Amino acid sequence: MKKIDPYLIRDDFPMFKNKVMMQGKPLIFLDNASTTFKPYAVEKAVNAYLQYETANSHRGDYDLCYNVDVKIDEARATLAKFINAEKREIVFTSGTSMSINLIAYGYGTKYLTKDDEILITQAEHASNVLPWFKVGEMTGCKINYIPLNEDGKLVPENLRKVISKKTKIIAVAHVTNVLGFIVDIKEITKIAHQYGAIVVCDGAQSVPHMPTDVKDLDVDFLSFSGHKMVGPTGIGVLYGKYGLLEKTAPFMTGGGMNAKFDMCGDVTYLQPPSKFEAGTQNIEGIYGLKAATDYLMSLGMENIRRYEDELRTYAIEKLKKNERVILYNEKAESGIITFNIKGVFAQDEATYLNSQGIACRSGQHCAKVLLDYLGEVATVRASLYFYNTKEDIDAFVSALEKGGDFLDAYFA
Numbered sequence: 001m002k003k004i005d006p007y008l009i010r011d012d013f014p015m016f017k018n019k020v021m022m023q024g025k026p027l028i029f030l031d032n033a034s035t036t037f038k039p040y041a042v043e044k045a046v047n048a049y050l051q052y053e054t055a056n057s058h059r060g061d062y063d064l065c066y067n068v069d070v071k072i073d074e075a076r077a078t079l080a081k082f083i084n085a086e087k088r089e090i091v092f093t094s095g096t097s098m099s100i101n102l103i104a105y106g107y108g109t110k111y112l113t114k115d116d117e118i119l120i121t122q123a124e125h126a127s128n129v130l131p132w133f134k135v136g137e138m139t140g141c142k143i144n145y146i147p148l149n150e151d152g153k154l155v156p157e158n159l160r161k162v163i164s165k166k167t168k169i170i171a172v173a174h175v176t177n178v179l180g181f182i183v184d185i186k187e188i189t190k191i192a193h194q195y196g197a198i199v200v201c202d203g204a205q206s207v208p209h210m211p212t213d214v215k216d217l218d219v220d221f222l223s224f225s226g227h228k229m230v231g232p233t234g235i236g237v238l239y240g241k242y243g244l245l246e247k248t249a250p251f252m253t254g255g256g257m258n259a260k261f262d263m264c265g266d267v268t269y270l271q272p273p274s275k276f277e278a279g280t281q282n283i284e285g286i287y288g289l290k291a292a293t294d295y296l297m298s299l300g301m302e303n304i305r306r307y308e309d310e311l312r313t314y315a316i317e318k319l320k321k322n323e324r325v326i327l328y329n330e331k332a333e334s335g336i337i338t339f340n341i342k343g344v345f346a347q348d349e350a351t352y353l354n355s356q357g358i359a360c361r362s363g364q365h366c367a368k369v370l371l372d373y374l375g376e377v378a379t380v381r382a383s384l385y386f387y388n389t390k391e392d393i394d395a396f397v398s399a400l401e402k403g404g405d406f407l408d409a410y411f412a
């Protein structure tokens, strides 16, 4: 097992090497659930495409074009290895939101009827709620909620209480983006399959931070975004079991996804994954995502998970000493820490942290129904990655200790 050394790792990232400042202070970036910094390796891969290898894919008989096809194929193989899937089960999308929409429209609206049910939870991101609302609107099926436990976590026992033969899809995050609990997807999938339902897993907050093995989880679909795993924006993945991808209708049609069509409208689609990749792909994004994936694999996903766990424990222990901090997810297992400061509105706290050079997110974090559950209007979220250091945590904790004075002064 390799130990993560964030100080060494920082040399790989332009945002650190360039000594980026915020409010005249060295930037402390604790908003990694939102997006992540990109290493030089990603920049280099994207630049290779832009500077030496520019051509479209599938569209020419010349060497440059063939090279792009080879590179896309290699990228697909890398992503497949990363999550223990088959290459043909990896669909390139623009990110998690598009991946989930693809399943909602291509599978949900095709197979569900008014007598069916989709189960989600109150902890889901908007991208794993609104597409299912659309399926409900279009098919008449019901959207119901698996109750969370007292900590705000989805536990398999609670699924057992509500699942029935009507349940056709269970759409849940592996790691939720506000409370950061790791859901036992393997057990959720086992229960779902006993009832003939499929599991659509939102991996946006899990795949970048821990090992993922789709075969072991037996999950039916899994979505994730490149930009949350040190890759470029605008590129992501939908994994699907091949038989299910074959059954799923394309969300978009056009060039690159059809085998033939005629004037009468008779169309034959290509097999997955091409069936879902209409139009010109985000080629430089795919180059960058491959480099990002190689980079993460070189660090080791288990090493990353262990390091983040250590950092989180360090942060929680320190935060608990500040009586003004209200922690909402002390028991969560990921690098997501959600809190408020007593008597201070979340956005004011985040603005104050900004004045100290610390980037945290505040608000509803795209999980609007969760805040009803927490009984709060808004929270502040600090989210860690393997390049964060204990010094980052010390600065953050010490800023929170001083925040009261700043805000008293601010509101005086």
Ligand code: PLP
Binding pocket: 033, 034, 094, 095, 096, 097, 098, 125, 127, 128, 173, 175, 176, 177, 202, 204, 205, 225
């Ligand atoms: N699902 C979860 C749990 C997320 O945290 C996010 C982004 O924050 C998304 C989905 C949407 O990801 P993207 O904006 O990359 O499509």
